[in-house]
Amino acid sequence: MPADELFAERLRKVEQLAARGIPSYGVDFRPTATMTRARALLDVHEREHPPEVGEPVVGPEVAVAGRVMQLRPQGGVCFAHLQDETGRLQVWLREDRLGDATYDVVRSLDLGDIVGVSGHVTRTRRGEPSVLADSMTLLVKALRQPPEKFHGLQDLETRYRKRYLDLLSSGAQRRHFATRTATIRALRASLDSRGFMEVETPILQPIAGGGAAVPFVAHWNALHTDVYLRIAIELHLKRLLVGGYARVYEIGRVFRNEGLSPKHNPEFTMLEAYQAYATYDDMRALTEALIVVGGRSLDLHPPYAVTRMADLVHERCGVDVLDRWDDMQQAAADLNVEVPADHGPGATLLEIYEQRVEPELWAPTFVLDYPADVSPLARRRVDDPRFVERFELIVAGRELANAFSELNDPVDQRRRFEEQAQLRAAGAAEIPPIDEDFLEAIEVGMPPAGGLGVGVDRLVMVLTGKMSIRDVLLFPTMRPQHRSVAAAAHDYGHHESPSERAEDP
């Protein structure tokens, strides 16, 4: 039967109930127990009042509410499994207890409806814990069918686009996303307990800096100007260090105008934390402390391996990159690593590392000391200014964390921004323009500090063993479907904006 006929059939039931004065929505009902709690009450009752053989169990009275997931009507009796957040429980609906009027409602129940049931917890002849209903109230008539009751929702696209269907038909999925929340809660608690202050900083920015990524553009009608969605949190948190806070962090969404992949979602959750009078060595300790909070099944117990990038490349590729610094392009060529000709030694070294070393790093490893020219916000090493005090934590070939001793020398910072600006002028759209407002803040004086960024989604992927970032996002970004795009364009009307006038690259 086509979807619209199934829909019409349920709507017809709503009207029939209404004709008899029975509402299908907006009915107040106060559950006194969850499904899990009601089961527990039955267990306790049976322990304290062991039932005689053949005698019916009459446990405590409860009121439960949930979605109808299974229906087994058989004439004057009907068994249904109701589901709430905690689980499922059978309710036992009898015509002789409910009366004709209510039992007519039972006869019209469909899978997916939400009902409230009051009665004593008991156990049926087959031993199934149940609520023997003294009353039943229809709370919601579902107009659309839930997914197939046995196989659940299989279609990946539907599970991503209509996550509510995925969740309501899969307790495993509900538990899975609860672990994501638990992980984030643990990160927050850990930072709070270390004296970090959680803050909120702007998402709409005139210059989206703090990283290298093409930003999303938004239009601000009142000011007739475009603004950008942030690509990182960094620069505002550093302004707060200037302002005098010693330890700040934010867990929030950042946006990068890039393609989709199992490891990339255009919007994702970043944790950034900054600590005054600390270095990247302190950030390493902090990273270990944070990761172990969420790390359960995986072997993520610190201490982790610590190696310098130059040493890793030397060991794994047999190339002494420090020796061949001025010859790095040739070193890459020798290793069959393709590098754009305009890459300097540092960028070339990073390319070699990312292609040849990083994918092989499975056990948690801190990779230390990145080239300075690819790390414009990090402090140079005193002993070798070609490198900065920066590390990434690599687990299973993925970057989980990125941290450095923050650059607080405003003169060096300006010089590095200007070098970056040259790359931008040469066509690197992912390099942000110089942020004078940020430089001014640094010029007021930012204490030496360590900073840490953690890709929360990737952390959750590692902790839960998921291979796709879509599986740790409740609502992953999906390509808009045509019908909704047309409708949205119509709803919003047409506003000429700089972003619309700009050529799409």
Place this chain on the structure above:
RNA sequence: GCCCCCUUAGCUCAUCGGAAGAGCAGCCGGCUUUUAACCGGUUGAGGGAGGUUCGAUUCCUCCAGGGGGCACCA
């Protein structure tokens, strides 16, 4: 942006160059301790647009969406 694969009923799955089949859900009837309840009856489908063919769901082209890979990705 490129390459490969996928799209059959509301859901879960079959089949096929020659009348598209099932389970669940739905509808009608039966059933007062069921468990993916059961029994009888019954409605309903090839993502979209073209092309090849006597005939296309099947073969071809394009489009859309999805999955994987590449590119991109501090």
